[in-house]
Amino acid sequence: MTAPLLVRVDNRLVHGQVLEAWVPELKLAHLWVADDEAAGDALARMAMGLAMGPDLQLEIFTLAQAAEKLRGAAPSLPERTMLLLREVQSAVALTRLGVPIARLNLGNVHFRPGRKQAAPTLYLDAAELESLESLARAGTQIEWRAVPADAPLSLATLRARHDQL
Amino acid sequence: MSALPPPSSHDWRTPSAPGKPRPAPGRPSRFTLFRVFFRSFFLQAGWNPEGMQNLGFCYAITPALTAIYTHEPARRRALERHLEFFNCHPYLAAGILGAAIHQEERVARGELPPEAPSQLKRALGPPFAALGDGFYWLALRPACALVAALTVPALGLGSIGVFLVLYNALHLSGRAILFVAGLRRGPGVIEVVAHAKIPTGTGLLKAAAAVMAGALAGHAVLFAALSDRPIHALIVGTGIVVATLLLPRARPLVVLYLALVAGLAASSRFF
Amino acid sequence: MLLLPAGGLFHLALLACAAALLGGLASIERKGAFQLMLSRPLVLAPLFGLLLGDLAGGLFIGVPLELLFLGGVNLGGSVPENETLLCAALASAAIPAGLAAGTGVDESLAALGLVLLAPLALLGRWLDRQGEFHAVSLSARARVAVAMGEADPARVQLRGLLWPFLTTAAICAALVLASPLLAALRMHVHGRLEIDLGGSWHAAQALSIAAAIRAIRARRAIPLAGAAALAVFAAALIMRLHG
Secondary structure: OOOOOEEEEEOOOOOHHHHHHHHHHHOOOEEEEEOHHHHOOHHHHHHHHHOOOOOOEEEEEOHHHHHHHHOOOOOOOOOOEEEEEOOHHHHHHHHHOOOOOOEEEEEEEOOOOOOEEEEOOEEEOHHHHHHHHHHHHOOOEEEEOOOOOOOOEEHHHHHHHHHHO | OOOOOOOOOOOOOOOOOOOOOOOOOOOOOHHHHHHHHHHHHHOOOOOEOOOEOHHHHHHHHHHHHHHHOOOHHHHHHHHHHOOOOEOOOOOOHHHHHHHHHHHHHHHHOOOOOOOHHHHHHHHHHHHHHHHHHHHHHHHHHHHHHHHHHHHHHHHOHHHHHHHHHHHHHHHHHHHHHHHHHHHHHHHHHHHHHHHOOHHHHHHHHHHHHHHHHHHHHHHHHHHHHOOOOOOHHHHHHHHHHHHHHHHHHOOHHHHHHHHHHHHHHHHHHHO | OOOOOOOHHHHHHHHHHHHHHHHHHHHHHHHOOOOOOOOOHHHHHHHHHHHHOOHHHHHHHHHHHHHHOOOOOOEOOEOOOOHHHHHHHHHHHHHHHHHHHOOOOOHHHHHHHHHHHOOHHHHHHHHHHHHHHHHHHHHHHHHHHHHOOOOOHHHHHHHHHHHHHHHHHHHHHHHHHHHHHHHHHHHOOOOHHHHHHHHHHHHHHHHHHHHHHHHOOOOOHHHHHHHHHHHHHHHHHHHHHHO
């Protein structure tokens, strides 16, 4: 039996908030990145590898490869792993590929036209919010927290803040 | 023009009227590059939650883009793409800035697609940020500050000088080396960063900082014990232990007020 | 009676201007420009001491404040408490007050100042967020300037420095002008209470060392620190036995 899957959505994937705040807080031993752009970019892969400390293992997959590893009766997920995704829609794609997500942490989603601010480091468009709500209905626990020290915001709060703007 | 890449199906060069020769790309002078480097010290002046360091990056690279793109619409498009989202550690960003200039020169010569610099910034920005946050903010700064805290009794104001010199020697040389490496090697700047073995340095400095913080704790207790109010050694000693246990669980400001009140109470009870 | 530094009201006004300028520049240096760590409490407090006429007083508050905020770190959009504002404010209030009261910045004055001003670290973080929020509009302006073909369209970002400068400068000036109140408070502290406030300050120092230990986010930080503390005790014991 493997641990329930902890997923973080972060446009920046591997950066300081992940390595200097979440890794020590959760005593993580493995970081998995599931992202097609990163998996296809040798420079990005090398840069992420450089940032790892001695006690941390990094694996970079495409979304399809990650789904392959994570679905089915005996998913090959080691203990103390966090899975990093770039976009909210990647989480949706993973569940469509048959991977149940137990906990979803929303870290950083940057501004782009159409997105409105829902939390200090989180900009979402209407479709992304709806996707998150359907994930929540399917049993995923969802919160915004850029770093562990932030007070978490629930999906309902994110919805309210988003609609206020 | 013998260094042109092999012909490809795409011509990345700025579209210009057919038959009209494209203006030759310029080369930024040493002075221009120095201006860019100086401007990189203002990377976070316009920091904002939407684009983060986007304004600072664009501001810094502007003199180089003006030199490279002698053709106005191309210059405008280049400026526009550097207003996109960017965030990194402010010191390590110098390496990405240099590499972006290297790539812009190649874009202007038609050797790379215009989106190449953006892709480079996206690939290197976050991991470099992690390296810089870990090394400079969470290892070097605490270590240098603890050296100063330990030497203040002996050196006074001199220990502040020690802090600034130690820290900024690694800060300023890091910025300069990375900027030049980026300019010369483009994406190859990553090899210079890899060669620096930053996570190893981070680990060693953190261990040194932990030892110094412990030594400071021991010194503070002894100092209080040898003062005219030795009972305060008890306040300091228990205070350090209790606060170390309490800190991750409570808000720092709450702990600060607890400490101030507890110190007052303990002093009035014991002395 | 108003407790003023030696030169009277004129002297106080002069100190207010000086503190405003130094505090404002430090607030810019902290994130917006250079980041040479001149705005860290360790450096800034002695600079205030030099400028306001009590170097020892500045050094006295600089080290504990530095240690207290050693782990404060700006990771992307995650903004830490503003140690620079608290340090500038405490120095602006306590140094002139110590001069006026004739005590200098001692333990009780520092403890009183910290009790009154500590929430400014949180106010500073709130102000930082406001400033960053307003800077969003600078991005839009730069885009317009690019479209208009301006030579240096992103230069507009330097206006982002104005907000931290002005807010910090105003707070520093106000606190220098309010320092006679702190001086009066200090004059009422003597005897028993003075000793007990010393205990308060020692507890704050202890907290600052604990914060420094906690600031080092490494797996073996606490055992290493404990071993080092024991080594210091052992060394002191040996020196005592031999000396």
